[in-house]
Amino acid sequence: MSEAFDPQRWRPAPFLPQEDARDPALLFVVAVLSFLACLTALGVIASSRAAQGWTDQLTAEATVIVRARGGETPDAAAARAAEVLAGVPGVSEARALEKEKAYALIEPWIGDVADLDDLPVPRLVAVGLDARKPATAAALGRALKAQELDAVVDDHSVWIEDIRGAAEVVRWIASAILLLIAGAAAAVVAFATRAGIAARKDVVEVLHLTGAEDGQISNLFELRFAGIAAVAGAAGALAAGLLGGALRLVGGGEGITPALPIAWVDLLVVLPCPVLAALVAAVAARITARRLIQRL
Known part of the structure; x- marks a missing residue:
C-alpha cells in the first residue's frame, strides 16, 4: 500500500539550490x-x-657644488659658500661637507681617489631649506654669485x-x-x-x-x-x-x-x-x- 501524501512534509525544491557543486x-x-x-x-x-x-626629503634640501678660484683652497671656498648661504632667507642650515664625502661621490666614476689631494676637487655644501617658505635655487645662485663664488646649485628638481x-x-x-x-x-x-x-x-x-x-x-x-x-x-x-x-x-x-x-x-x-x-x-x-x- 503506497504511503499517503503528506502536504506538511512536502516542500518544493528551490529554483537555485543552496548547495551547488559549482x-x-x-x-x-x-x-x-x-x-x-x-x-x-x-x-x-x-x-x-x-x-x-x-x-618631501628632497624638497627640504639642496646641494651646492663649489669650485675653488684663484689661490683659494677648495675647503676654504666651501666654508665661505656655507657662510653665505646660511644668511639667505629660506635657508635653515648650510654645512660644508668633508672632502672625504666628495671623494666618495666621484670614486665610482674614476676609481682610486688616493691621488686626488693635489687636484682641485669640488666640495659640497648641504643646504637645509625652510619647510614653510624654502629658498629657491635662483636665490641661492644669486647669493653665491654676489660673493664671486664658482658654484652650482642642485635643488633636486630633476629627481x-x-x-x-x-x-x-x-x-x-x-x-x-x-x-x-x-x-x-x-x-x-x-x-x-x-x-x-x-x-x-x-x-x-x-x-x-x-x-x-x-x-x-x-x-x-x-x-x-x-x-x-x-x-x-x-x-x-x-x-x-x-x-x-x-x-x-x-x-x-x-x-x-x-x-x-x-x-x-x-x-x-x-x-x-x-x-x-x-x-x-x-x-x-x-x-x-x-x-x-x-x-x-
Missing part, C-alpha cells in the same frame, strides 16, 4: 581575485607613501620630477590591474550564470508561461551570485589583511622595506572588497541572465 570553485576563484586586488591596492598606497616621503612620474606610472598600472581583475571576476560570474540558466532552461520557460517577468527571474541569479561573491570577497580581503599585517610586523616601522612602507591604517583599504565584489558579481549576473532569458 559554488566551491566559484568561491575560490573570486576569493583569489579579491586577494590579488587587495594586495595591489596595498602596494599602490605603500609606493605612494614612499614617493611622497622621498619627495623630484622622476619620482613623481614613477609614482604616477605605478598608479596607472595598478588601476589597469584592478580593472583586469574586476573584468576576470565578472567573466567568471557570467560563465556561472550561463551554466545555471542552461541547467534550468525548462524551469525558466515554465516560469515565463506562468507570467514571471525577465527581471524577476534574473534577480534570483543576481542575488545568488552577489552573495557568493560577497563571501569570497570577504575571504580574500581577510587573507590580504593578514598578509599585510604580517609584513608590517616583520618590517617594523618601515613596513616591508623603506621602499614599500605599510602603515596599520593602510589595511583598511581591504574593507570595501566584499561590497565591490558583490557589486561586480551582481552586475555581471544581471546582464548575463537578462540577455540569455530574453533568448529563451
Whole structure:
C-alpha cells in the first residue's frame, strides 16, 4: 500500500539550490581575485607613501657644488659658500661637507681617489631649506654669485620630477590591474550564470508561461551570485589583511622595506572588497541572465 501524501512534509525544491557543486570553485576563484586586488591596492598606497616621503626629503634640501678660484683652497671656498648661504632667507642650515664625502661621490666614476689631494676637487655644501617658505635655487645662485663664488646649485628638481612620474606610472598600472581583475571576476560570474540558466532552461520557460517577468527571474541569479561573491570577497580581503599585517610586523616601522612602507591604517583599504565584489558579481549576473532569458 503506497504511503499517503503528506502536504506538511512536502516542500518544493528551490529554483537555485543552496548547495551547488559549482559554488566551491566559484568561491575560490573570486576569493583569489579579491586577494590579488587587495594586495595591489596595498602596494599602490605603500609606493605612494614612499614617493611622497622621498619627495618631501628632497624638497627640504639642496646641494651646492663649489669650485675653488684663484689661490683659494677648495675647503676654504666651501666654508665661505656655507657662510653665505646660511644668511639667505629660506635657508635653515648650510654645512660644508668633508672632502672625504666628495671623494666618495666621484670614486665610482674614476676609481682610486688616493691621488686626488693635489687636484682641485669640488666640495659640497648641504643646504637645509625652510619647510614653510624654502629658498629657491635662483636665490641661492644669486647669493653665491654676489660673493664671486664658482658654484652650482642642485635643488633636486630633476629627481623630484622622476619620482613623481614613477609614482604616477605605478598608479596607472595598478588601476589597469584592478580593472583586469574586476573584468576576470565578472567573466567568471557570467560563465556561472550561463551554466545555471542552461541547467534550468525548462524551469525558466515554465516560469515565463506562468507570467514571471525577465527581471524577476534574473534577480534570483543576481542575488545568488552577489552573495557568493560577497563571501569570497570577504575571504580574500581577510587573507590580504593578514598578509599585510604580517609584513608590517616583520618590517617594523618601515613596513616591508623603506621602499614599500605599510602603515596599520593602510589595511583598511581591504574593507570595501566584499561590497565591490558583490557589486561586480551582481552586475555581471544581471546582464548575463537578462540577455540569455530574453533568448529563451
